[in-house]
Amino acid sequence: MKIAIRTLDHTEHLSQEEIQAIEAACAHYEQRPAAAIDALMIVQRRQGWVDDSRLEAVAGLLGMSSAELEGIATFYNHIYRQPVGRHVLHLCNSISCWLCDVDKLADHLRERLQLEFGQTSADGRITLLPNVCLGCCDKAPAMMLDGELIENLSAEKLDEILASLEGGEDG
Numbered sequence: 001m002k003i004a005i006r007t008l009d010h011t012e013h014l015s016q017e018e019i020q021a022i023e024a025a026c027a028h029y030e031q032r033p034a035a036a037i038d039a040l041m042i043v044q045r046r047q048g049w050v051d052d053s054r055l056e057a058v059a060g061l062l063g064m065s066s067a068e069l070e071g072i073a074t075f076y077n078h079i080y081r082q083p084v085g086r087h088v089l090h091l092c093n094s095i096s097c098w099l100c101d102v103d104k105l106a107d108h109l110r111e112r113l114q115l116e117f118g119q120t121s122a123d124g125r126i127t128l129l130p131n132v133c134l135g136c137c138d139k140a141p142a143m144m145l146d147g148e149l150i151e152n153l154s155a156e157k158l159d160e161i162l163a164s165l166e167g168g169e170d171g
Contacts, residue, residue, distance in 0.1 A: 013053040014061075018042055022061055032062045036072045040079045049080035077131060085120045085127035087165055090144040093130050096137035105141055108155050112162055126165060 014022075025038035039058045044050050050058075050073060052066075059069040073079045077090075091097075091106055110116060113128055120127040134142045139151035145161065 013057040014043065015046065018046060019061065022058065026062070033064045033068070036062060036064070036069055037076055037079070040069070040073055040076075044079060048086075049083050055081075077129070083120070085125050087125060087146055088127045088129060090129050090131035090134070091117075092132075092134040092136075092140070092142045092144075094133040094137060094140070096140040097142060100140040102141040102153075105153055105155065105158060108158060112159070 021042045022035065022039045025035040025042065026032045028038075029035050036058075039062060040050055040055075043054045043058055047054070055069055055073060056066045059066045062069065073081055080088075089109070091102065091109060093102055093106070106117075109128060113121065113126060115121060115126070115128045117128055117130045131144065134144055134149060136142045136149060136151050141153040142149060142151045143153060144150070150157070150161065
């Protein structure tokens with residue numbers, strides 16, 4: 001007796017451009033799963049985050065299980081598994097930043113934004129997230145805003161950045 005194994009094709013959840021970009025990323029690696037972070041970032045660029053259906057589609061393209069890809073997605077803190085604001089602010093909380101009073105800057109941000117870490121503003125404009133290390137310990141304290149590293153932070157510098165975001169300079 002033969003048992004038919006049905007494999008699900010979730011690629012309908014991806015655009016043709018995303019599929020082509022993921023295939024191009026896979027070409028750079030000996031094994032397709034090695035392109036996992038690249039593929040997730042490709043998908044995230046379109047929607048701003050990676051929902052379950054797109055994660056399953058990417059897993060299928062890479063020849064890995066959804067659980068394996070979920071493990072990668074949730075480990076890497078720049079892959080968002082839930083909606084985020086138009087602007088994502090990652091405040092570094094490494095030991096170097098901590099030694100440079102990042103805790104005071106964190107308090108300042110929470111007060112100015114009226115957000116706790118992990119929250120998004122009611123208008124969907126800003127998401128505030130902690131980051132274990134941004135890799136610029138010599139220029140601490142630091143943060144990343146929409147993928148741009150900002151070093152040597154001060155309360156005044158934060159106020160300027162927040163004012164530009166509040167002023168509608170969405171770049």
